[in-house]
Structure formats: structure tokens, C-alpha cells
Amino acid sequence: MPPEHKVTLRPVVGLTEHLSKRDLEQITIQAIKRHRSLRDAAESKYEEWRKAPPSSGCDTVGPARIAYVSAMIDMHAQQTLLSTLLDVLGHVPLVPAD
Template identity: 90%
Template sequence: MGNDTNCAVQPGHKVTLRPVVGLTEHLPKRDLEQITIQAIRTHRRLRDAAEAKYEEWRKAPPVSGCDTVGPDRIAYVSAMLDMHAQQTLLSTLLNVLGHVPLVPAD
């Protein structure tokens, strides 16, 4: 991951998405804060969706056979991947912004 030209591993193993830094580092703080707030809301929505998919997977009947983990677990894993990708974007935005903006609960 550290050799990828679009990401950099910083001290403490933080991943920074360089394209996001390049696109946002010269924006006015007010504009960057709006973008970051939207990213926080998106992350919350994806987190809630992943939690719902987890519950669906846990309640689903066991899958017979060993060629698949089943559609419910696949949906859960996909939701978690979306959430973690958004978290990486959000972390980068927060690093560029320099603070965590207040975002009321939806």
C-alpha cells in the first residue's frame, strides 16, 4: 500500500488519499468543511447500512455447501467495504481540514 502513488502511509499507519489532498488542500476552509460534513453523513449512513446487513446475515439460515458464504454474508462484506472506503476518504478530509466539524445527528 505504501508504494501506491495514490496513497501514502504516514506515521501511525494513517492512510492518506493523495488525490483527495490535491483536490481539497487549497479550498477555502468553509467549503472544505461542507464537503467534510457531507462525508461524515455519508459515513454514518454506510455504517448504519452495514450494521443492518450484519443483523440480516446473523439471522439468516446457515448456508449449506462450501462454495459460497451466501448472499447475506456477501451483502454484509460489501457494505463493510463501502463503509471502510468512506472512512479512509473521511480521515483524509479531516486531516486536511485540521479539525472535526460539529455535525448534528440526522
């Protein structure tokens, strides 16, 4: 994505600009772990939606699809936060697999 279209959470930049690299790295690692957790939850909700019977009402996509879409929104919001933290930190810290 070209830099002019990159989403940066300015409040996060402001909150973290005076933190030490060690503290910022710790926060970034927590954000990476949270993103992984949200990704896993979204994948689980996707599988539940795919296995759910079709919604009988024409005015809703059904609770399984709504749960999946909500999980994806949470994951993408966290990704935006994580991208901002990585930009401020300047590198991707090593995070062991769970």
C-alpha cells in the same frame, strides 16, 4: 496508528488543497453524513446475516454474508476518505445527529 502507517488519499489532498475552509468543511460534513449512513447500512446487513439460515453450499458463505462484507468494505473505504478530509481540514466539524 503511527503516522508512518496512516493511509492518506493523495488525490483527495490535491483536490482539496486550494479550497476555502468553509468549502472544505462542507465537503467534510457531507462525508461524515455519508459515513454514518454506510455504518447504519452495514449494521443492518450484519443483522440480516446473523438471522439468515446457514448457506447450504460449501463453496460460498451465502448472499447475506456477502452483502454484509460488501457493506463493511464500503464503510471502511468512506472512513479512509473521511480521515483524509479531517486531516486536511484540521478539526472535526460539528454535525448534528440525523
